[in-house]
Amino acid sequence: MNNYGESNGDSNVHEKQVEGHDHCENGDGSDNRVILGIDGGTTSTVCVCIPLFSSSKSLPNPPPILGRAVSGCSNHNSVGVTVHVSYPTETAARDTLEEVMAEALSKSGSDWSAVHAVCLGVSGVNHPTDQERILNWLREIFPSHVKLYVQNDAVAALASGTMGKLHGCVLIAGTGCISYGFAEDGREARASGAGPVLGDWGSGYGIAAKALTAVIRAHDGRGPQTMLTNKILKALSLSSPDELIGWTYADPSWARIAALVPEVVSCAEACDQVATKILVNAVQDLALSVKAVVQRLHLCGEDGNGSFPVVMVGGVLEANRTWDIGKEVMKCIQEQFPGAHPIRQQVEPAVGAALLAWNFLMKESTENSHS
Numbered sequence: 001m002n003n004y005g006e007s008n009g010d011s012n013v014h015e016k017q018v019e020g021h022d023h024c025e026n027g028d029g030s031d032n033r034v035i036l037g038i039d040g041g042t043t044s045t046v047c048v049c050i051p052l053f054s055s056s057k058s059l060p061n062p063p064p065i066l067g068r069a070v071s072g073c074s075n076h077n078s079v080g081v082t083v084h085v086s087y088p089t090e091t092a093a094r095d096t097l098e099e100v101m102a103e104a105l106s107k108s109g110s111d112w113s114a115v116h117a118v119c120l121g122v123s124g125v126n127h128p129t130d131q132e133r134i135l136n137w138l139r140e141i142f143p144s145h146v147k148l149y150v151q152n153d154a155v156a157a158l159a160s161g162t163m164g165k166l167h168g169c170v171l172i173a174g175t176g177c178i179s180y181g182f183a184e185d186g187r188e189a190r191a192s193g194a195g196p197v198l199g200d201w202g203s204g205y206g207i208a209a210k211a212l213t214a215v216i217r218a219h220d221g222r223g224p225q226t227m228l229t230n231k232i233l234k235a236l237s238l239s240s241p242d243e244l245i246g247w248t249y250a251d252p253s254w255a256r257i258a259a260l261v262p263e264v265v266s267c268a269e270a271c272d273q274v275a276t277k278i279l280v281n282a283v284q285d286l287a288l289s290v291k292a293v294v295q296r297l298h299l300c301g302e303d304g305n306g307s308f309p310v311v312m313v314g315g316v317l318e319a320n321r322t323w324d325i326g327k328e329v330m331k332c333i334q335e336q337f338p339g340a341h342p343i344r345q346q347v348e349p350a351v352g353a354a355l356l357a358w359n360f361l362m363k364e365s366t367e368n369s370h371s
Helices: 089-107 128-141 153-162 204-220 228-235 242-250 254-258 261-269 273-297 325-336 349-370
Strands: 034-040 045-051 067-071 115-122 147-151 168-173 177-182 188-192 308-313 340-344
Touching: 034 089, 034 153, 034 349, 045 089, 045 349, 067 089, 089 115, 089 128, 115 128, 115 153, 115 349, 128 147, 147 153, 147 349, 153 168, 153 177, 153 308, 153 340, 153 349, 168 273, 168 325, 177 273, 188 273, 204 228, 204 242, 204 254, 204 261, 204 273, 228 242, 228 261, 261 273, 273 325, 308 325, 325 340
Parallel strands: 034 115, 115 147, 168 308, 308 340
Antiparallel strands: 034 045, 045 067, 168 177, 177 188
16 A cells, blocks of 8 residues: 555554553543545645444533644645645545544544544545545545545535534635535535636635736736735746736646735725725626525525525625725625525534534434334
């Protein structure tokens, strides 16, 4: 098995226990088995290790984190652009996942043999074939008794606001964007999340790309003059819009472009019409993606006024500026669906993934006891 990107002849590499970690029962009757929750996005991958709580106990809020680790991008659709460029894309993504799990386990004082369940919320999981590919990676790492769950990272983000319950809608707007929802009967739907080429224009990348385009159009006479020109050039230490072309294509990674969003917001706050129009359009795009999911799942009820949560996740939606994109998005959603109520993350998405795994385990245990 390819372990941490290198050939490893030791087939028992995951059997070795961390010194001093004893897998015996605790005084409360539970053992030292653990759950791994992973949030793998286009910018970073986070893994947390939490205890496997007994089904007879309610989950503490927040659950204790035994170990936490952070690594690079694990989206197999984008990782090859910026990470391990000499590797095949899937190899880079797999190595990232293995490394971050190993580090979280090590920090928790545990090891691979203690793992009872793993839930990965990974961006780029857009089709059952994506899920199966990642499950195959995990099956090579873990023995057959370990429960394995693979979801889009939006599902973990939803769980981070609902503490593991899959009901309602999540809107993620960071480097990329996606809206994902679950009805109480288990039906699910998504909108956006197809990447920048296919038009995730409400995302950080989309906002910044439109701002860069506006600067170039203003420079060559195809568009109105805008404060964005000086603001972006100063932020990038460039002297002319002509230099933007080289800067952009030298490294067109999504996160690098998306990092310019604060400059767009600053210009909008200063009443620049071009920047304001970019943000207004982003608000409409983000709200539309949520509305599409709500309508397909009938989250609003038959009368259109039913209550449901909208978990707001991502730097674009953070309420720390006068021009509050998240607030404007919710206002737009509530005009059509007054029962929508925004909630912020209660825990980080990696913990949400771990809570999902625990809830899946409890559901399976209940179903087995009734069969």
